[in-house]
Amino acid sequence: MASEYGHDDGFRHGYGYGYGDGDGSLRGYGRGGERGHRVPAGLRAPFEGRAWREFGYVLLGLPIGIVLFTYAVTMVSLGLGLLVTFVGIPVLALTLAGCRGFGALERARARGLLGLDVAAPEPLRIKGDGVMAWVGAVLKSGTSWRTLLYALLQFPWSVFSFCVALPFWTCGWTLLTYPLWSWVFPMYGGQGGLQLYGDEHHRVYLDNPFEIGVTALVGLLITLATPWIVRALTQVDRLMVHGLLGPTRLSARVVELESDRGVVVDTAAADLRRIERDLHDGAQARLVSLAMDLGLAKEKLAEDPRAAARMVDEAHGEVKTALQELRDLARGIHPAVLTDRGLDAALSSVATRCAVPVQVEVDLTERPAPAIEGIAYFTVSELLQNVSKHARATWATVDVWRVEDRLMVQVMDNGVGGADAAGGSGLSGLAGRVDAVDGILVVDSPVGGPTRVTAELPWRGARALR
Template sequence: MSTAVPPSARAAGGARPSPADPLRAFASPATWLGAAHLLLDAFIGAATCFLLLAGLFWSVLLLPFALLGVPVWLLTAWVGAGLGAIERARYRLLLGVVIDPQPMPPAHRNPLRYAGVLLRDPGVQRRTAHQVLAAPLGMLTSGIVYGLLAFGATLLVLPVAVLMSGNPDAHLFGIPLASGTVRGLLAGLGLILLLVTPAVVRALVALDVAVARALLGPVPGALAARVGELERSRARVVDSVEAERRRIERDLHDGTQQHLVSLAMTLGRAKARYRTEPDGIGDLLDEAHQQAKDAVVELRGLIRGLHPPVLSDRGLDAALPALAARCPVPVDLTVDVPVRPAPAVEAIGYFVVSEALTNVAKHAGAARATVTVVESDRTLWITVTDDGRGGADPARGTGLRGLADRVSGVDGQLSVDSPVGGPTVLTVELPGRPL
């Protein structure tokens, strides 16, 4: 989305004059700022185009050599993003036009996958197109403005220059300049060229800004698509919360409640027997004691499934080792979270690991799993890898789809790389802490 600078900010650069007043238009700061912007187009466009094409050339050339072209492409894409930021700053400072940026795709721990993400990203593609077009478009706009100013000024001062030179046989493009009438006509033509320059500058600036808005600004429909996806994921989260509520209700009814009912009945039998046989209630008390312990164990398991107390008290560093220890598959765990994330993000991270390890134990047929949880640059990265049979697909399983919904609920991202035959790599990116 592109916006104009507020009127108070535009006032610093001078009010835009009416096209019907060519003298004021020529003297207006807006005209000369626009002309300066267009004259810079050739130099900045050539430098930008050269850097981009050089990066693309070396990316392709080095790709067969142990994929050395991949880091070159990643660097080229990020340099292109920086050049785009410089261009937007130039539009803002010289023209008073603010162009909101299209964010780069979030970084990925796998360089090959991230290179593919950048290649497919419409924002990167449009920014690359702008930087390729920058050289020819800049040459065109700069050439027109420079030609009008230079040729118009030359013709306007030509009579004075001829008189000062004292050369009656002077010629310009084969036209003799000895006649005062000819010199007057040429000076009038120069004046006309200078007076039409502001209108031409305005038209070229409008063209330049339209191209920049289309290629340097946000991708059309990207925000609407993101909002639509968030609305759909929110609806799925609401459905999953309702399903979770029904599961908890069922577990309490079929498990804990039955234990407590059985305990109450056992205690009632013990109470009745105590009246007639006080010494014969030992076995009933032992049975009641065991039933109470079973109910406590089940309640603890249910509470742990909802939100383990150790997670609230001590964070992921303390909660995940217990989770890994309960997994039937051996787990290599690495947790490096120096700053605790927000409670909601921390809970989602815990359940991502819990669900991922459950899937590994139930479906992967793996001999070993690796879990890495690190916090870097306000981002919580979770990677779960197993050496199982692979073939996991979020589109076919409700477990992974539910995880994706949970993650998207806090504006995170989940990706699964699971070729048939393995290994399976689940990567989750979460906002680590509030900004």
């Protein structure tokens, strides 16, 4: 599992996850390959459920294509013909709405039979109230027109797929099983076997053991090839469903940015509430108490100078404590050392406050954009706090390096493990922050340890290090 992940080709210190893309980033991570089979894929393909589901998809495609094509052509022709009376506009809108409904059914069919999970496209953006607002939204939606195009293209392709897949499938299994039913011809047909050729002078029947064996062998070859032919045909269906019935890359990006914007707003609001609470319960309360103590000292100054001096001395200690709390609060908002000296010095400062020894290694020749730099800092800071509070570790490491256009941040400890980013934990909130800037947070924490948390952040707006 370890993948010598150094500066360029894997996670450092040989504790990689085994699912990188070869350049040191986490993009494209996923589960490993399928478990090995003793029977080669080419031999078991005709008997797998996937092959039969794909064949069923092709068979259902023809009747569904006929219905879709008939509906689309009829309704579009009706709508275009009625445009002179203005009735054609709502008719076209209803046509497109119906195509969107068929598109939802086709996505469900592809999900059930092809295992293709295509997200629903963006919903209609209706501006205003009333029927005409809905009509305008339907007609302006690119998704509506893409589903109409799908209805027109799916029919001729379904005819072609049906006419290719069905003969191959039936011919292959028929010939393969010929030895099992060849007895039907001499018993009920009055001939030696399946007629291969015939004219006025002579006829050829598959009626001896050698011919029957060759027939079964040919059927076996066709049967073994048919699932791959059908799979190649359904690849075109996958492309059409994904490209015409799913969200476009731009719309998916807009939805993702809207979600990320919500995360950023919620995070900023939570940070403001935390700062307000820390000020109210910490420095503000201490300063109020300090003001009262100084007032009492002022009153006692003439009567009891020693008591007043003692109260002033205690107030001086309170001032130092309040200043330290304000420094900690300011460091929590944005540390000055990060702005002035960069990640290396800032993370070294964070490491000194951890409850266990921490080794910090920052390998950067440039500084990332301030926003990315700040997220990297607070990610490490929160992870080291988790190490101090929950990990029961004896050491930890922090590694920061750059891989092409990504900033990699990894924190490792030898604690008890069991950390989970799900379930609304602090790691879940941290993952939301990282995701808000198109980053990835991966937690590898088996029970018993060690724990490795890796954040991959985009590299933006680099500045040269001083």
